Amino acid sequence: MTPTPIVDASHYVRDAPTAELSKSVGQPYSFKFLYFPIHAAGSCSRELLGYGKDKFAFEILSPANWGEEKPKTPFHCMPVLYIKTKDGKDLVLSEASVIEHYLAKHMNLLGDNEYEELLIKSFHSSSTMFQGGFASNVTWCPPEVQPQTLAYFKANTFPTWIKTHTKHLLDNGDNGHYIGNKLSLADIRTANAIEHLSVQPCADELMDIIKKAPSLMKVRETVANDPKIAAWRASKEYQTLTSNSKAFFLNPMKFMGPPKI
Amino acid sequence: MTPTPIVDASHYVRDAPTAELSKSVGQPYSFKFLYFPIHAAGSCSRELLGYGKDKFAFEILSPANWGEEKPKTPFHCMPVLYIKTKDGKDLVLSEASVIEHYLAKHMNLLGDNEYEELLIKSFHSSSTMFQGGFASNVTWCPPEVQPQTLAYFKANTFPTWIKTHTKHLLDNGDNGHYIGNKLSLADIRTANAIEHLSVQPCADELMDIIKKAPSLMKVRETVANDPKIAAWRASKEYQTLTSNSKAFFLNPMKFMGPPKI
Known part of the structure; x- marks a missing residue:
């Protein structure tokens, strides 16, 4: 897993009118997905990326230093999806359900109507x-x-x-x-x-x-x-996520540090 | 508030091909919205309905006997949106975020692109x-x-x-x-x-x-x-929901009955 790219997404990219960004976001070229190195709220998006890998290249990221990277995400939380569009823009989506709907749309996984x-x-x-x-x-x-x-x-x-x-x-x-x-x-x-x-x-x-x-x-x-999902689950990356997840859930508080109260 | 209509939505209406139901769901005529008689997870949908009342008639429902009505909802939970379509079909949506997205789409509240x-x-x-x-x-x-x-x-x-x-x-x-x-x-x-x-x-x-x-x-x-939202909030129905909500949150467990453990 590679560390997070330095893309400041504390606000959404606004260097173009939204009508132009809308055309760009509708034509993704490749994805980077940022989440803690466990399954949890990242597993469904990663599986969608694995399923669509013949169509879109993707990279799984986990934060190298979450404390430093957090302020560069839209809501100071993960997951975050970095989208490279066909016209070369770098766009960012946040919130698991929004990311999952978006990826599923581009993988034709939202039914026929x-x-x-x-x-x-x-x-x-x-x-x-x-x-x-x-x-x-x-x-x-x-x-x-x-x-x-x-x-x-x-x-x-x-x-x-x-x-x-x-x-x-x-x-x-x-x-x-x-x-x-x-x-x-x-x-x-x-x-x-x-x-x-x-x-x-x-x-x-x-x-x-x-x-x-x-x-x-x-x-x-x-x-x-499913052959494409089976291939993703057979990967070293997925298996590391599984063993990380098992270790994490034994004592989640330990990994998160003490709550700020 | 009127009691729930007897519409069995324990499964989604399937008396027509989904392509036909898709055309119907895209042309709502009026709505009935079912939730506990408090704001909570129902407030946003009710506000959307109030906002759109010039376009779509709506009715706010709360269960007369939730224990009996529960098995007739898609996930045994509320909120539920009952849609009467322009071609006379009765369709049902469940899950707050799905209902809110759907209503917002028909009220033109999802932006320009x-x-x-x-x-x-x-x-x-x-x-x-x-x-x-x-x-x-x-x-x-x-x-x-x-x-x-x-x-x-x-x-x-x-x-x-x-x-x-x-x-x-x-x-x-x-x-x-x-x-x-x-x-x-x-x-x-x-x-x-x-x-x-x-x-x-x-x-x-x-x-x-x-x-x-x-x-x-x-x-x-x-x-x-917003004038339309202000009108909804000025209604007797909204104000009852507010006083119900304040009473409810003083001791939520009392209203829900003891947990089944």
Whole structure:
């Protein structure tokens, strides 16, 4: 992984009218993606980049010194997507869901029409909220209440997610996809939510639950078996991210330093 | 507020090919919006509906019996948007951000081109995460750790949000808008995040902080002074939602019943 390029994105590039920047952003040439060197909120975008690598070259970055680089990002947070456009501009996007929608659009992973796109984005949002709910309610909760919040997650959030998503997957013929018979952002986002659970310290008990949800397991397998995604997951880079993630989630607070209170 | 209509949306309407549904969803005629009778995650969509009322009739719903109605929603959660289309179809969208993007598109609140839309959606996401962060890290944290998580929010999340958004607002001329000189989804989302803080039990200490951020206060005022939004906020319905919200956040757990653990 290469260190962050020195691109000051504390404000969005405004050296041209937005109408011109709009044409540029619609014609990406290559991407650089910046996030902590773990899967977490970066995994879905990286998977999209891996999926589209024949179309767009990409590079995975992690900060060399996040404290110094943070003020150069739009919201002082990651992920950040650096876009080199076909007409040579350097543009920047921030916020995971905005980046994922943008990449999915350019990888043709938003279905065949607006209705499919709306449903795909709904499934995407639901699985993002599911993974984010685990992160905010379990991972980042003060350790003394984590047993309580994990129990709540297992008794409420998790079964509701499984039940409602299973219903939609069965409606679509239980074929490992949410919409029709083709891969979409929804499939990739859900698969990544499941992979997120698999790198947690309590992975065994979480995976025991998901293994009893065959329709969701089929999405996980279908995504894993896509040849381009399988190639990305077989890479040294991906495997380093997996081992980093497992180490990170053993004690997230340690890596983040003490909270500023 | 009227009770929920009996529309089973446990799966998305599939009585027609998605290409046909796509044409229908692109031509909404009127809306019904279902959420708990408080502002919270429903406020931004309701404000968009109020803003667009000359174009689309709308009705604000709250569940008469959420336990019974829950299984008829796509993810067993709210908000839900029921769309009556110009060709007479009943379609359903779920997930707050998907609903907000969809409504903003039909109210012309996504800027003038794709680049502006991407930035507006980034600001929207950042302010949604900010409000959602307060909800998950403070409101829904076990009460015994709330003083600690509120202190963390005030020392980290809150100042970072203020600092980065102020930078972008100054970049745009400090005119109460994020993009150009016109109202967008970004302005409305940020204003609603601020209003969310104002109905919390600890509103005084939170509002003391935001009052020292003049660029953000200007967004708040600009949105509040928009004639159509001002009319919605002056309505009896909005004011009931405000008093309900203040009562709700005094003890959220009481209204939700004991967690199923």
